[in-house]
Amino acid sequence: MGAQIAFWLLAPVMVLGALGMILSRKPVHSALCLAAVMISLAVQYAALNAPFLFAVQIIVYTGAILMLFLFVLMLVGVDAADSLVETIRGQRPLAVLAGVGFGLLLVFAVGNAVTGPDIGLAADNQAYGGNVQGLANLIFTKYVVAFEATSALLITAAVGAMVLAHRERLTKRKTQGDLVGERMRRYAETGQHPGPLPTPGVYARHNAVDTPALLPDGTLSELSVSATLRNRSGQPDRRDLVRPIQRTIAELQGDGELPQVTKPGAALTRRADLVPTEDRHHGDRPGPGAEPDGGTE
Amino acid sequence: MTDHYIVLSAILFAIGTIGFMTRRNAIVAFMCVELMLNASNLALVAFSHKNGALDGQIAAFFVMVVAAAEVVVGLAIIVTIFRTRRSASIDDANLLKF
Numbered sequence: 576m577g578a579q580i581a582f583w584l585l586a587p588v589m590v591l592g593a594l595g596m597i598l599s600r601k602p603v604h605s606a607l608c609l610a611a612v613m614i615s616l617a618v619q620y621a622a623l624n625a626p627f628l629f630a631v632q633i634i635v636y637t638g639a640i641l642m643l644f645l646f647v648l649m650l651v652g653v654d655a656a657d658s659l660v661e662t663i664r665g666q667r668p669l670a671v672l673a674g675v676g677f678g679l680l681l682v683f684a685v686g687n688a689v690t691g692p693d694i695g696l697a698a699d700n701q702a703y704g705g706n707v708q709g710l711a712n713l714i715f716t717k718y719v720v721a722f723e724a725t726s727a728l729l730i731t732a733a734v735g736a737m738v739l740a741h742r743e744r745l746t747k748r749k750t751q752g753d754l755v756g757e758r759m760r761r762y763a764e765t766g767q768h769p770g771p772l773p774t775p776g777v778y779a780r781h782n783a784v785d786t787p788a789l790l791p792d793g794t795l796s797e798l799s800v801s802a803t804l805r806n807r808s809g810q811p812d813r814r815d816l817v818r819p820i821q822r823t824i825a826e827l828q829g830d831g832e833l834p835q836v837t838k839p840g841a842a843l844t845r846r847a848d849l850v851p852t853e854d855r856h857h858g859d860r861p862g863p864g865a866e867p868d869g870g871t872e
Numbered sequence: 873m874t875d876h877y878i879v880l881s882a883i884l885f886a887i888g889t890i891g892f893m894t895r896r897n898a899i900v901a902f903m904c905v906e907l908m909l910n911a912s913n914l915a916l917v918a919f920s921h922k923n924g925a926l927d928g929q930i931a932a933f934f935v936m937v938v939a940a941a942e943v944v945v946g947l948a949i950i951v952t953i954f955r956t957r958r959s960a961s962i963d964d965a966n967l968l969k970f
Binding site: 579650699740 | 902903942950951
């Protein structure tokens with residue numbers, strides 16, 4: 576009875592999780608859906624008298640394999656969305672059609688081929704004093720050759736992953752002196768500021784890292800926010816942050832309490848005036864602002 | 873009761889197949905392969921329960937071991953391809969295309 580309740584509770588979760596995995600646009604969401612499917616699967620194993628596989632499913636699949644997926648997602652780029660371009664015309668609808676047909680075939684062929692009573696594993700699990708002992712008896716007698724071959728497979732996989740992930744350094748490693756030299760040369764040639772990047776803005780209501788800093792002339796400094804955060808979709812319009820400030824400044828200027836600023840950027844420091852003019856039009860290049868890439872590597 | 877598990881595993885396997893054929897991201901396609909392996913594991917354990925023999929569970933255990941090894945090597949290959957081509961899309965790795 577308990578097994579049936581577990582099945583009917585978890586089977587919809589598993590199917591929905593699997594559908595969510597193939598339908599979500601972001602790979603991280605797919606990984607989380609897959610985690611839900613795998614944990615539900617572990618509970619199904621427990622309901623099917625397989626306590627050892629229940630533990631192994633959680634430890635190996637959910638714990639190790641899925642974490643490996645998440646680590647690789649982190650390395651390979653979370654923002655890499657799926658391309659919508661179909662390289663073969665009509666491939667997607669045909670693939671879905673073939674998959675649905677295949678699923679129906681499996682369900683009606685294999686699902687109806689299962690006949691006869693359900694024997695259950697209670698006797699087998701008790702024969703050697705438990706499920707783990709019964710499995711151990713089989714692994715170390717009947718399947719011992721396959722078990723030994725498994726060890727060879729695992730060591731090959733570990734060595735193979737190491738070989739594939741290893742990278743020879745082809746160029747000399749840059750020293751800190753080289754980096755400083757590069758930075759100063761860039762400053763001399765293009766006027767890019769050699770100092771660190773500006774910090775994110777701190778406002779009365781926001782001080783998160785995705786909040787851009789305000790420049791002396793009232794514009795937003797794009798460089799104060801990481802490019803990854805800047806490109807992330809679904810962010811609120813950051814210009815809303817400075818609108819109240821700009822409104823207040825305008826009001827104060829109207830009341831004569833603040834001097835009128837004749838042109839944007841007039842309040843810049845003298846050091847920033849050294850920056851070539853074409854750079855200043857980018858709007859975010861005041862004195863302690865602009866950024867060397869990889870300066871602190 | 874067992875045939876319910878078999879039907880569930882068939883549905884999961886079919887969903888994994890559809891995902892593998894439609895998704896372009898190499899990692900998501902790989903996850904779909906994992907889903908198919910899990911679905912077959914569920915079928916093995918269900919048959920083991922039905923037939924009253926532990927051999928199905930042993931088979932599922934070996935599938936898990938092979939899947940672990942496969943994931944390690946496969947993800948290393950994906951990372952290597954990403955390093956050289958700056959892309960995780962399976963359409964971009966077409967050097968072996970005939």
